Structures are given as structure tokens and as C-alpha cells.
Amino acid sequence: MSVEIILVDDHKLFLEGLDSILKNELGIDVVGTATNGLELLDLMEKHRPAIVLTDIRMPVMDGIAITRLFKKKYPQTAIIALSMFDQEDDVIEMLDAGAKGYVIKNAEKGELVRAIHEVSKGGYYFSPKFEGIHEKWTAREGKGDMLKLTRRERQILGLLARGKTSQQMAEQLNLSRFTIDTHRKNIHKKLGIKSNLALAREAAKYTDFD
Numbered sequence: 001m002s003v004e005i006i007l008v009d010d011h012k013l014f015l016e017g018l019d020s021i022l023k024n025e026l027g028i029d030v031v032g033t034a035t036n037g038l039e040l041l042d043l044m045e046k047h048r049p050a051i052v053l054t055d056i057r058m059p060v061m062d063g064i065a066i067t068r069l070f071k072k073k074y075p076q077t078a079i080i081a082l083s084m085f086d087q088e089d090d091v092i093e094m095l096d097a098g099a100k101g102y103v104i105k106n107a108e109k110g111e112l113v114r115a116i117h118e119v120s121k122g123g124y125y126f127s128p129k130f131e132g133i134h135e136k137w138t139a140r141e142g143k144g145d146m147l148k149l150t151r152r153e154r155q156i157l158g159l160l161a162r163g164k165t166s167q168q169m170a171e172q173l174n175l176s177r178f179t180i181d182t183h184r185k186n187i188h189k190k191l192g193i194k195s196n197l198a199l200a201r202e203a204a205k206y207t208d209f210d
Contacts, residue, residue, distance in 0.1 A: 037061025071098030
């Protein structure tokens with residue numbers, strides 16, 4: 001029986017190429033393609049694939065938002081990230097959201113096929129560059145909410161502990177104010193903290209967990 005999948009990527013040429021490659025792969029059935037999360041949700045009205053293979057950075061609804069939504073609404077469908085980003089923080093963020101795999105876009109066809117079949121059987125798959133990352137993430141899960149923060153979020157929490165404002169953090173880290181505020185919102189959510197005052201108190205106890 002073939003593994004049904006949907007492909008999601010905002011780069012149409014890449015999406016069409018990936019669709020063409022996988023449609024000729026025995027044991028894999030591409031039942032739809034989408035260029036963003038909203039198009040994907042429309043497809044989910046007709047299909048219930050075993051796997052959604054998605055890019056991370058996309059307009060309208062990105063891969064992280066898709067993964068979080070599917071964890072709640074479509075838990076029977078596993079998410080595999082297919083991304084050009086090869087930083088550990090991106091993998092951890094997708095794992096936190098509920099992804100079951102992470103493959104770098106320059107991977108060979110054989111690796112992507114292995115990832116699809118491994119995840120379809122209930123397992124996890126990560127490109128060789130990230131060997132051991134699932135074990136590391138699992139260990140963090142068992143050590144408390146603080147360890148669920150990405151490295152960037154822990155860095156921001158550390159700056160907050162030193163009394164830095166969002167604007168000062170943005171200048172120091174060469175990021176936009178919007179990006180800093182987004183990270184702060186994620187920290188609030190992961191730590192279950194509602195107010196900025198409570199977050200500042202938590203930051204005062206901050207130490208680097210790496």
C-alpha cells in the first residue's frame with residue numbers, strides 16, 4: 001500500500017520538481033501540492049494523507065504554524081520539514097511544534113524516500129547532520145519547560161535578565177524588533193508565563209542550559 005503525501009512549498013518550480021520526482025517513486029502517492037498552509041487546509045478537506053512534507057519559511061501560514069495546527073486538528077498526519085535551513089534551532093523548533101522529521105533540501109532522493117517511509121511507520125527521521133538531535137530534544141523534554149527554549153530564545157532570556165529592552169536586543173543581535181517580540185511571545189507560551197513582569201522574574205534566574 002502506498003504512502004499518501006501532500007507537498008507544501010512556496011517556490012513553485014521546486015514544488016513541481018519534487019512532485020515529479022516523488023510521483024514516479026514506488027510506494028509513494030502524491031495526492032496534492034500546496035504553496036502555503038491555507039491551500040494545504042483546503043486539500044485536507046479531500047484527503048487525509050499519512051504525511052505532509054513542508055517547507056518552513058512560507059507566506060500566509062508557515063511550516064511551524066502548520067505543524068502546530070496539525071498536531072491538534074490532524075494528529076493522524078505526520079509532518080516532515082523539508083528546508084534549506086540547517087541550524088539545530090530550526091530542527092528543535094519544528095520538534096517542539098510536533099514534527100516527526102527534518103530533511104535538508106540538498107538531500108538526495110534516496111534520503112527523502114527513506115524519511116517518508118520511516119515516518120510513515122511511526123518513527124522519526126533527521127538528515128545525518130542532525131544525528132542524535134531527537135535524543136537531545138527528548139532529554140530536554142524531561143528536564144523542564146526552560147529546556148524547551150531554542151538557543152536564540154535562551155539568548156534573549158539572558159539579555160532580558162541583564163535588563164535589555166527589546167530594541168536594545170534587536171540592535172545587539174542584528175535582528176528586527178518584530179523578531180525579538182515574536183521570540184518573547186514564544187518564550188511566554190513555552191514557559192506558561194502571561195505577564196512581562198513574571199517573565200522578567202524568571203529571566204533573573206536564567207542560566208545557559210547548553
